[in-house]
Amino acid sequence: MNQGPHSAAGRPAAAVAMTDYEFCSQYDLYGHMACPGCGEKILLRHILNVLGPETVIVCPAGCAAVTDGVFPHSISPVPFLHVPFDATPAAAAGVRAGLDLSGRKHVTVLAWAGDGATFDIGMGALSAIAERNENILYVCYDNEAYMNTGIQRSSATPYGGWSTTTPKGQLKAEPKKNIGAIMAAHRIPYFASGSPAFLDDLTAKVAQAKRLSGLRFLHLLSPCPPGWKADPRDGITLARLAVESRLFPLYEIIEGTHYRLTHESSGAGFDEYLQLQGRFRYMSAGDRRILQADADRFYAQLTLRHNRNGETTVIGEEP
Ligand code: SF4
Numbered sequence: 001m002n003q004g005p006h007s008a009a010g011r012p013a014a015a016v017a018m019t020d021y022e023f024c025s026q027y028d029l030y031g032h033m034a035c036p037g038c039g040e041k042i043l044l045r046h047i048l049n050v051l052g053p054e055t056v057i058v059c060p061a062g063c064a065a066v067t068d069g070v071f072p073h074s075i076s077p078v079p080f081l082h083v084p085f086d087a088t089p090a091a092a093a094g095v096r097a098g099l100d101l102s103g104r105k106h107v108t109v110l111a112w113a114g115d116g117a118t119f120d121i122g123m124g125a126l127s128a129i130a131e132r133n134e135n136i137l138y139v140c141y142d143n144e145a146y147m148n149t150g151i152q153r154s155s156a157t158p159y160g161g162w163s164t165t166t167p168k169g170q171l172k173a174e175p176k177k178n179i180g181a182i183m184a185a186h187r188i189p190y191f192a193s194g195s196p197a198f199l200d201d202l203t204a205k206v207a208q209a210k211r212l213s214g215l216r217f218l219h220l221l222s223p224c225p226p227g228w229k230a231d232p233r234d235g236i237t238l239a240r241l242a243v244e245s246r247l248f249p250l251y252e253i254i255e256g257t258h259y260r261l262t263h264e265s266s267g268a269g270f271d272e273y274l275q276l277q278g279r280f281r282y283m284s285a286g287d288r289r290i291l292q293a294d295a296d297r298f299y300a301q302l303t304l305r306h307n308r309n310g311e312t313t314v315i316g317e318e319p
Pocket residue numbers: 033034035036037038039040063067143147148223224225226227
């Protein structure tokens with residue numbers, strides 16, 4: 001377990017953590033090893049700015065783990081626990097129990113995992129902590145494939161997307177797993193989607209999640225230029241286009257039933273989103289229509305649920 005930033009030998013860990021937390025919260029998680037244009041560090045930085053220093057990160061194998069630093073070095077301004085690929089939920093529950101027993105119920109346990117660890121490998125344990133309603137903030141930074149190990153397909157990879165495990169001429173034929181519906185089925189207190197291109201929306205949701213207790217789940221789109229075969233300069237543009245094209249709508253679900261859109265997607269930018277990424281280069285026009293129709297259908301369902309709940313505003317429009 002890394003105790004703090006750069007694990008500065010001979011320096012008192014607690015004092016270092018606070019000093020460097022304050023630095024990082026205002027500027028950056030400096031010295032990380034992520035690729036240019038990576039969304040994961042942007043997301044983590046803004047989330048930690050809301051959660052504050054009384055946070056423990058539990059992180060499985062994945063890009064976040066390897067780009068945090070090579071032991072004993074770490075960019076994290078808070079304790080960062082490395083755990084096996086499938087064990088994030090169980091380890092986070094253990095950390096939670098330990099903190100509670102030692103009288104530190106106020107400390108946030110942040111499970112920070114990619115889509116492979118969440119949608120696939122850790123799904124069983126995730127379901128278990130959701131069913132028990134453990135007091136954990138679980139965040140999935142979703143880059144839509146196993147990027148750290150070489151761009152293998154995950155169940156978060158979108159329909160028609162290329163990966164190194166989708167043979168030539170056989171693009172992914174299955175739609176992206178609907179993680180929001182799965183978490184809603186567990187009736188957890190709070191689920192929300194988020195994007196690094198909509199930081200006000202994201203930080204409002206993190207603040208809301210921090211106010212609540214029980215299992216809270218944030219599903220965040222995390223641009224990955226190498227895996228998406230895109231220019232690093234387009235990372236945030238792609239994150240914005242994913243939301244506006246309705247491929248990654250911004251919404252929240254309270255107690256598993258109350259759906260609320262938090263940004264009205266314009267429906268524009270679908271073609272541009274695909275054109276900017278090499279992973280969609282091999283899609284036929286028919287495949288594109290299928291993907292767009294699926295996104296529009298899901299967005300229509302969200303809109304219906306939003307309106308049924310009597311919601312007439314989005315977060316940014318509230319008086
Ligand atoms: S491979 Fe992708 S997710 Fe991993 S560090 Fe690079 S940009 Fe980030």
